[in-house]
C-alpha cells in the first residue's frame with residue numbers, strides 16, 4: 094500500500110476504476126485532486142469552513158456522476174467545473190440578491206499606474222508572510238469572474254482553452270478576464286513593493 | 295516615467311498577455327521587443343506582470359488542511375459503503 098503514494102498518475106485507469114466502484118480509486122481521486130479543488134474553492138468562497146463544504150459537495154457529486162463523465166474533456170477539467178459551479182451556488186445562497194459582479198468587472202480601470210521596478214527576486218527581498226498576506230488580500234478583492242480566470246489559468250496552470258471550458262465561456266472572453274486580473278494584481282503588488290521599499294529607505 | 299494612455303503603449307498593453315504567455319506571433323513579438331528597448335514603462339509592465347504570475351504560482355496556492363483532507367476521506371468512505 095505504501096508504494097501507492099508513488100504510483101504514476103493514469104487518468105484513464107482512474108476513471109475506469111471509479112466507474113467500477115473501486116474504493117482505492119476514490120483514495121487516488123482525493124489524493125490527486127483534493128488539494129487543487131480546495132484551492133479553487135477557498136479562493137472562490139473565501140472561508141476555510143465554507144471551502145470544505147464546497148469540497149465535500151464536489152467529491153460527492155463527482156462520485157455520483159462519474160458514469161456521466163464522457164471523457165471528451167480531461168477529468169481535471171470536469172472536476173474544476175463541478176467545484177466552480179458548487180462554489181458559485183454557495184455564494185449565491187449566501188447573498189442571493191447580489192448579482193455576479195460582471196458590471197464591476199467591466200468598469201474597473203486596469204491601466205497600469207505604478208511603473209517602478211520591483212526587486213529581482215521579490216519573494217526573498219521582503220518578509221514572505223507579509224508578502225503572502227498582501228497577495229491574499231489582493232486576490233480576494235478581485236471581482237469573482239476575474240479571480241476565477243486567474244486562479245484556473247495562472248495558479249492551477251490550466252490552458253486558456255481548458256480554463257474557458259471550465260467557466261463555460263469562449264477562450265477570447267477568458268483572455269479578456271485574465272488580462273484584467275493580471276493587471277489589477279500587478280498594480281496591487283506594485284503598491285505593496287513601493288510601500289515596503291519606500292518605508293525601508 | 296509613465297505608461298502613455300495613447301498609442302503606441304496602449305496598443306502594446308493589449309498584447310501583454312499573449313506576449314508573457316509566449317503566444318504573440320513572431321513579427322508582432324519582434325516589434326514589441328523593439329518598442330520595449332526604447333520604452334522603459336512597457337518594459338516594467340511586462341517584467342512586473344511576469345513577476346506577479348510567478349509569485350502567485352509559487353505562493354498563491356492555499357494548502358489543504360490535514361483535518362479537511364481526513365474528513366473528506368471519511369465522508370467518501372461512508373458514501374461508498376452505503377452504495378455497497
Ligand SMILES: [Zn+2]
Nearest residue numbers: 303333335336
Ligand atoms: Zn511603451
